[in-house]
Amino acid sequence: AQSVTQPDIHITVSEGASLELRCNYSYGATPYLFWYVQSPGQGLQLLLKYFSGDTLVQGIKGFEAEFKRSQSSFNLRKPSVHWSDAAEYFCAVEGDSWGKLQFGAGTQVVVTP
Amino acid sequence: EPEVTQTPSHQVTQMGQEVILRCVPISNHLYFYWYRQILGQKVEFLVSFYNNEISEKSEIFDDQFSVERPDGSNFTLKIRSTKLEDSAMYFCASRSLAGTGELFFGEGSRLTVL
Numbered sequence: 228a229q230s231v232t233q234p235d236i237h238i239t240v241s242e243g244a245s246l247e248l249r250c251n252y253s254y255g256a257t258p259y260l261f262w263y264v265q266s267p268g269q270g271l272q273l274l275l276k277y278f279s280g281d282t283l284v285q286g287i288k289g290f291e292a293e294f295k296r297s298q299s300s301f302n303l304r305k306p307s308v309h310w311s312d313a314a315e316y317f318c319a320v321e322g323d324s325w326g327k328l329q330f331g332a333g334t335q336v337v338v339t340p
Numbered sequence: 341e342p343e344v345t346q347t348p349s350h351q352v353t354q355m356g357q358e359v360i361l362r363c364v365p366i367s368n369h370l371y372f373y374w375y376r377q378i379l380g381q382k383v384e385f386l387v388s389f390y391n392n393e394i395s396e397k398s399e400i401f402d403d404q405f406s407v408e409r410p411d412g413s414n415f416t417l418k419i420r421s422t423k424l425e426d427s428a429m430y431f432c433a434s435r436s437l438a439g440t441g442e443l444f445f446g447e448g449s450r451l452t453v454l
Binding site: 263273276324328329330331 | 344371373375381382383384385388395396431433435442443444445446447448
């Protein structure tokens with residue numbers, strides 16, 4: 228069965244510092260991979276997605292993620308965080324069924340001045 | 341930018357009552373989904389819907405749940421007799437194409453069952 232692991236429940240980062248959020252997945256083939264962000268009281272907004280091709284994908288808000296097949300990882304990065312990046316971030320995998328995403332537990336990001 | 345809209349944003353109900361959560365997907369989308377997120381837990385898939393029928397449903401989606409597309413724009417989730425454990429944020433999502441189309445999520449409907 229496929230699964231998604233986000234090892235970090237909570238990360239605190241200073242404004243202007245770099246951010247990396249980890250995501251590992253377990254799936255037989257190469258799944259479709261997503262990162263979503265959820266700000267307080269808001270819905271899930273897609274940051275970026277990987278389906279195939281270039282393993283470094285660019286997303287919105289200055290985020291990027293790198294798919295590493297050998298490590299079954301899809302880590303999210305941002306070189307310099309802004310206070311508005313404080314939110315919860317979810318990694319998700321789409322495997323066998325279209326639209327049936329399996330989400331990780333999420334990583335809460337706190338940005339300090 | 342087109343968006344998925346959900347109503348109500350928050351509903352409080354008594355255990356055993358019926359609840360209908362409503363969603364207006366993006367107009368040219370063909371695939372519709374409900375997910376839920378119990379407080380402090382993962383976002384979970386409930387059901388997918390295409391061509392006026394359920395494509396797939398999870399173990400959570402038991403006989404108490406039903407979905408319907410009553411007209412050309414709305415997509416509803418009905419919980420027939422709510423239980424305390426149905427308290428969660430329910431997200432509607434839609435997509436235009438299978439495979440490479442992304443899921444667009446609504447802002448969610450928070451259901452509180454007392």
